[in-house]
Amino acid sequence: MQISRSNPSSIRWPREVARAIRICALGGVLTLAALAASAQQVAPRLTGAMVIADLAKVQQAVKARGDGTQDADLQAVDGQLQRMGANLRKMLGDDSNKPVATIDKDVRDAAIRAEAAAKRVQAWLDASATACTRDETGAMLAALTATLEQLSADTSSQKAPLPVIDGVETLDQRPLFVLGKQDAVPKFVLTGANLVDAQCANPEVTVVGADGKLVGTQPQLVAAQPGRVELQWPGAANLAPGAYTLRLAAERKGFLFGCTSQPPAVAVLQVAPQQHFKVSYALIATCEGQSAPVSLASATVSITGRDQTVTRSVDVSACGTPASYTLTAAAGEAPGQETKMGPVTQGPDAGITSGLGNGLTISWDPSLHQLLVRSGTRTCKGVY
Incomplete structure (x- = not known):
């Protein structure tokens, strides 16, 4: 750095320093530009028109899913969504493009519940598109139908925002509709709006059965945030199989008042019975020096639950020198729902493994002379 003799206040910066200053200035401009761009990406505030569009979108998807099935439950969901959309459209009137938070409290509550219904239906559409059995799909649909009935029911509106549950999900954010029989303690999350007021006590979550009575075992709260x-x-x-309603009772702090109880936010989960699968198989060998194939094993085994293995030893003494093995099998939860495989033929030293749907596999191990039937982890996304 040099100071001019003619003008002592004039500073001559070295070229590297001047360049660094220009780069810093440019970086500041780019940072401001990035902040401006990110500000433009902020999601718009929810309006009544957006809620109606969300309802129409999921209703169309439900119609497409039910085309040609004559499924009464899907038709019921379609009807619930149609009524909810028509009612909201009528209530909104000329306020459809206003943010939901700014409109009349009665309309606001209806819009919040309708948006929760749309989210729950979309979650069901995503979950039921995975590999689910007929019983699992039916249980998820029953939970969805009961949830929509709760969301469309009339409630006493109030000045404070209404607590609403718009989703039930696992800790890894998978949609949840059904609790299956399992040894592990179920852990899950309720999502929504106005579920917790930081100035008040934590909400209380209770569960009632189909008869409206509290069940003997109740969930425990682990953590709570507003949403x-x-x-x-x-x-x-x-718990016995059936529908169970979760009621979240929150409190809200009022101006110049203490914490007051809010109308309960509700969600419905279905408890599914223990899964039972039947697997029928037949193992045939072709043997050197024997003109006809030899039947080595033919039976039906039952397997209960997930992550289970059933092993059957096979007597192969009837086949002196095997040239090949052929395996066929069928599996399902009920007659008429079987998934069939085979016949699959392999050489005498090669194993055979094949999937049977619903996470089931069957294997033949020629070295151990054993057939193994396995029920893998659950493949249906909406079932815990």
């Missing part, structure tokens, strides 16, 4: 309540439910595996 997210984490629960665990010890003893849920002992």
